[in-house]
Amino acid sequence: MEDIEHIEKGMKLIGPDGRRLDGRKSDELRPVRIEAGVLRRADGSAYMEWGGNKVLAAVYGPREAHPRHLQDPARALVQCRYNMAPFSVSDRKRPGPDRRSVEISKVISEAFSSVVFKEQFPRTSVDIFIEVLQADAGTRCAGLTAASVALADAGVPMRDLLASCASGKIDGVVCLDLNKEEDNFGDADCPMAIVPRTGEIVLLQMDGHLTYDEFQKAMELSIGAAHRLYEIQRDALRRRYSVTLEDILKESPPDSGAIGPESEPAPPSEDDFGPEGM
Amino acid sequence: MSEEVVSELMRAHVYRLASAGQRVDGRALDEPRKLTIERGFVKTAEGSARARLGNTDVLVGIKMSVGEPYPDTPNTGVLSTSVELIPMASPTFEAGPPRPEAIELARVVDRGIRESKMVNMERLCITPKEKVWVMFIDIHVLDFDGNLFDACSYAATAALGSTIVPAKNVDLGADFPLPVEHWPVSVTTAKMKDVLIVDPSLDEERMADARLTVTTDENGDIRAMQKGLSGSFTFDEVKRIIETAQRVGRGIRPSLQRS
Numbered sequence: 001m002e003d004i005e006h007i008e009k010g011m012k013l014i015g016p017d018g019r020r021l022d023g024r025k026s027d028e029l030r031p032v033r034i035e036a037g038v039l040r041r042a043d044g045s046a047y048m049e050w051g052g053n054k055v056l057a058a059v060y061g062p063r064e065a066h067p068r069h070l071q072d073p074a075r076a077l078v079q080c081r082y083n084m085a086p087f088s089v090s091d092r093k094r095p096g097p098d099r100r101s102v103e104i105s106k107v108i109s110e111a112f113s114s115v116v117f118k119e120q121f122p123r124t125s126v127d128i129f130i131e132v133l134q135a136d137a138g139t140r141c142a143g144l145t146a147a148s149v150a151l152a153d154a155g156v157p158m159r160d161l162l163a164s165c166a167s168g169k170i171d172g173v174v175c176l177d178l179n180k181e182e183d184n185f186g187d188a189d190c191p192m193a194i195v196p197r198t199g200e201i202v203l204l205q206m207d208g209h210l211t212y213d214e215f216q217k218a219m220e221l222s223i224g225a226a227h228r229l230y231e232i233q234r235d236a237l238r239r240r241y242s243v244t245l246e247d248i249l250k251e252s253p254p255d256s257g258a259i260g261p262e263s264e265p266a267p268p269s270e271d272d273f274g275p276e277g278m
Numbered sequence: 279m280s281e282e283v284v285s286e287l288m289r290a291h292v293y294r295l296a297s298a299g300q301r302v303d304g305r306a307l308d309e310p311r312k313l314t315i316e317r318g319f320v321k322t323a324e325g326s327a328r329a330r331l332g333n334t335d336v337l338v339g340i341k342m343s344v345g346e347p348y349p350d351t352p353n354t355g356v357l358s359t360s361v362e363l364i365p366m367a368s369p370t371f372e373a374g375p376p377r378p379e380a381i382e383l384a385r386v387v388d389r390g391i392r393e394s395k396m397v398n399m400e401r402l403c404i405t406p407k408e409k410v411w412v413m414f415i416d417i418h419v420l421d422f423d424g425n426l427f428d429a430c431s432y433a434a435t436a437a438l439g440s441t442i443v444p445a446k447n448v449d450l451g452a453d454f455p456l457p458v459e460h461w462p463v464s465v466t467t468a469k470m471k472d473v474l475i476v477d478p479s480l481d482e483e484r485m486a487d488a489r490l491t492v493t494t495d496e497n498g499d500i501r502a503m504q505k506g507l508s509g510s511f512t513f514d515e516v517k518r519i520i521e522t523a524q525r526v527g528r529g530i531r532p533s534l535q536r537s
Binding site: 042056083088 | 319320321322323326333335337339340341343360362364365366367368369373375414416418420421422423
């Protein structure tokens, strides 16, 4: 990442073959991996790697809202705290919230407010914590996408998961999912989040310069990517919660004596000694 | 940090077991939880390590930059340690400026590293009185299940061991590994009534009357100590705690050392 400063002005971000510096096509997503239920203390959690981003999300609640004067007698508060670790970027970031983090926290809180069934939990708060451990552009989208999985892992009732991805413009070409170099030297960046089942847009930001047609193209790319991310999110939850027949049998071994008169007494299984006996 | 409650049932259970030399998770009284260290977790840091001590999970990143030395130590690098008890890690942690608990924790980890002369700070001097390497140890607690003193110290020590000083970036010659010369190990013992237990879990820690963290070096010499909580120790107990810290520390040191 330190090499950014050494990249000369006028250097091409898109090669003659239409490929980007990291070899991706303009509509290609970086590799994404999500794991649900990674923390013990939190009510729900998820870990996400997205290109060079490493993000943890945790959810607490619904729990009693503090301070009390913030409590809403009719519904739950949905509060998000987005935070970057000091070592997550090349120049150390001073610990604690800066103006950028406060803004990101606010727009993510509002996005989740639109899908959580808040009316079921008056006077409570649903607290979402996003920690960026390693940053490579697109951390708010990664954080939001991971936080969706953490909310589901916590069992918070929602209309749907949210999925989020940014598009931008580099060297005059609209591209999906910018990485750090592209973000630093690109012409525009447009993060968004949708409710995949309904297509509602619940987060939208833009900076830079896009024509109306370019914006439309960027949104189409992002929406397509969000649907792919939605599958990855659901897959992570399935992996966490799916129960196979083998799992059930392991939990309660069938009583072999009850099956038929011919069955011999089961040989002592290794499980009988318990984990300590191994 | 708001207090978490330990139920009377759990309290009685832990006491009863402890007085018979046993613990809820099956450990011996002087047995630490399983420690796993994962180095190089964060590529944006000059060195990093994630330490899992039982279910306690701590991530440390080391950042190096060039800065000015302190006037009273013109020939040595600068070390700065901070701990963030992020609200993700426990329902009792809240966002905001560091609380006394976090500050004490950071200072105790810092003390063990500084006083053991783990890093040769003279070799981090670039131009005396003007330019030295500044080393930031940023400790991020991800999951809190007891005994942060040791977990943070292990993650910080392992992260320093994996740190490469980025000299090439600032035109100061080739990158070099941080000059690590000693391997301090911190071992925390908690006291409940008259029972001493090493590496307290969260429930044990919440019930403890007193706590003592002892950092020893590879010779078994004591490099830093910190007593905490409102209870007290007898001199005999302190001696036993130090002996245990030396023995347990010897067992833990190889997993922290640069492989």
